[in-house]
Amino acid sequence: MYKFNCSNAEKEYYIRAQNVCSGIKFQGEIPNRNDKVAEVAIILGRYMQYRFRVWCNLWVDYGSVVDYTLREYRLRTKVSDTDTFFENVLLFLNRYWEYSRYLPISLNSVN
Numbered sequence: 001m002y003k004f005n006c007s008n009a010e011k012e013y014y015i016r017a018q019n020v021c022s023g024i025k026f027q028g029e030i031p032n033r034n035d036k037v038a039e040v041a042i043i044l045g046r047y048m049q050y051r052f053r054v055w056c057n058l059w060v061d062y063g064s065v066v067d068y069t070l071r072e073y074r075l076r077t078k079v080s081d082t083d084t085f086f087e088n089v090l091l092f093l094n095r096y097w098e099y100s101r102y103l104p105i106s107l108n109s110v111n
Contacts, residue, residue: 017043044073048069049099052065066103
């Protein structure tokens with residue numbers, strides 16, 4: 001599990017996401033990085049992969065799942081629009097995650 005300092009809201013979100021997707025493996029390349037950006041990106045990627053599987057029965061496309069998950073993450077963890085951490089998480093997912101084609105083109109589209 002994560003080994004970094006965060007707010008209670010963030011901690012609750014990460015714990016919930018970890019519990020829900022405990023059996024899901026991150027689909028993509030996992031670089032040899034040990035920082036908060038990598039851990040959060042992998043948690044979010046696994047959480048979105050879990051939601052792909054669950055929501056496909058509701059005829060929801062992958063792009064909608066990614067959009068909803070990123071909006072929910074920002075809302076629950078209070079990440080701001082100008083936060084470079086969130087931008088770095090998206091850049092990490094864009095580079096290493098197999099489903100990166102469903103990520104937003106810009107941060108403005110995650111509002």
